[in-house]
Amino acid sequence: MRRWPTVVRYFLLFLGALIFLFPFYYMLIGSLQSSPDTSVKGAFPTSGLTLDNYQDINSRVDLLGSLVNSGIFTGGVLLGTVVFGTVAGYALARLQWRGRGVLFALVLLVQVIPFQLLLIPLYVLIVRGYGLADNYLGMILPFAINTTAVFIFRQFFLQLPDDLFAAARLDGASELRILRSVALPLVRPALLTAVLLTFIGPWNEFLWPFLVTKDADMQPLAVSLANYISNVSSRASNPFGAILAGACVLAAPAVALFVAFQRQFISTDIGSGVKG
């Protein structure tokens, strides 16, 4: 009796999945065609695929340089989040100190302040005030410690059994020693989730690096590709091919990381992290 709804459910889910994946397939196919074929048949070419578009976009946008910039931007944010976020999460979860409640209330409040309100003052401060335009530090600063990651770390440390810490304290370990020898070695699963979640932020971020980088040599790939889309593409022989080739290069690292570690992403940590 329950057979029929199950079949329908699978059919609809697979149909939905195909609709969701189709733009990615089309992105790849479009990036490999020497001239855009927008007919229905053109979406399933059997021959004539070439890598010319990748050369084309590489001659207009310095792909490698942009990827390095994206990497430094993302790496800086990951470093800040991992180094300062883990210890902050630990302090919020496991230690009692004056001001903990205030800081945690602030963390919750930050989630409510949208980035668009901070956009103009941050631009004034970082670009005009500190002169950090076209500078990696200027790109990284507003994202330096991912608050959602701090939540995930806090949640993780809260879930560790109390006995573990009580035993270490009984053995006379200092709080720093407990952090180094007990808590941090255990944090690996939370670390992976937090790193994945943090990675997609700066790697995909457009608005902020777009505001702070005017020098093409400093732009992350998302910014140089966007500039190519809005300014240069009209002059290229196969603008869409070149755009899609750039899009594939931009999308590939995030998609590959995510598919490789999707188990971490699917865990409910993220749900509980976001909800605090």
Add this chain to the structure above:
Amino acid sequence: MAAATAAVKRNRAAGLLGRHPVGMILAAPYAVYLAVIFAYPFGFSVWMSFHDYFFAAPGAIVDHPFVGLDNYKAALTDPAVGQAFKNILIFLVINVPLTTGLALVLSVALNRVVHARTFLRVSFYVPYVTASVAVVGVWLFLFNSGGLVNSLLGPLAPDPSWLVNEGWAMPVIAFFVTWKQLGFFILLYLAALQNVPNELYESASVDGANGWNKFWSVTVPAVRSSTALVVILALITGANLFTEPYLLTGGGGPNGSSSSPVLIMYQRGIQQGEPDFAAALGVILVLGTLVVAYLNRRFIEGRDS
């Protein structure tokens, strides 16, 4: 005895700095970050919106006189701003119900899937983890006048084409964002569904409820707090819209029919050098978002709490 003295000592310290003062040092970098990147700019933004603020040459000391509500008046009476808020309203009317409905239905379906679980989940999450700039490229390709969508539709294709059509530009952006963000909201719902006790479904079955009844009278009420969260996050996404109108419709075109408040903040505040106007617009936008979010929360969660 020694333990007791130690405890007394610890209690005395606890009064001043807490039991583990080292926590302060560990949390200090993050606290400084929040103060510098969120708290201070937040205050600065509000201050700027009440003053005549402009970009001066580096090092020059200039006066920024208090102008009261002038910036707010300028922002509220600007026709482009009115248009942008109207566009966001169109966006929200399409995006929020679509996102909430699809995310809930898909997560319920995905939750009970046994086969191809990973493939299906990954398919729905992939747009969320991909850069907007990258997927905007392929949407431009799909929806331009000679694109695949129009060749599929043939004579039914709108003229002018989607992204340059005043009536269609904003709806296409709303569909784009729904597709892009849905995976994240499915993730939230899937987490919530793990906490719905199975007994509720069992007793509903005993009462003779079919699948549809169970969905409406067990699942929907059980995940109501997540629905409130999804609606609020979708609202914030809508209020934050920038990349899509900037790239997909070439800067909010045609004729401003897809511009957004953040796009205007960028154009007026940074391109045209009126950060005070942009700051006031930012404050209005955030207040508006908070009011709508509050009303939604009351509407979705309020009846029984």
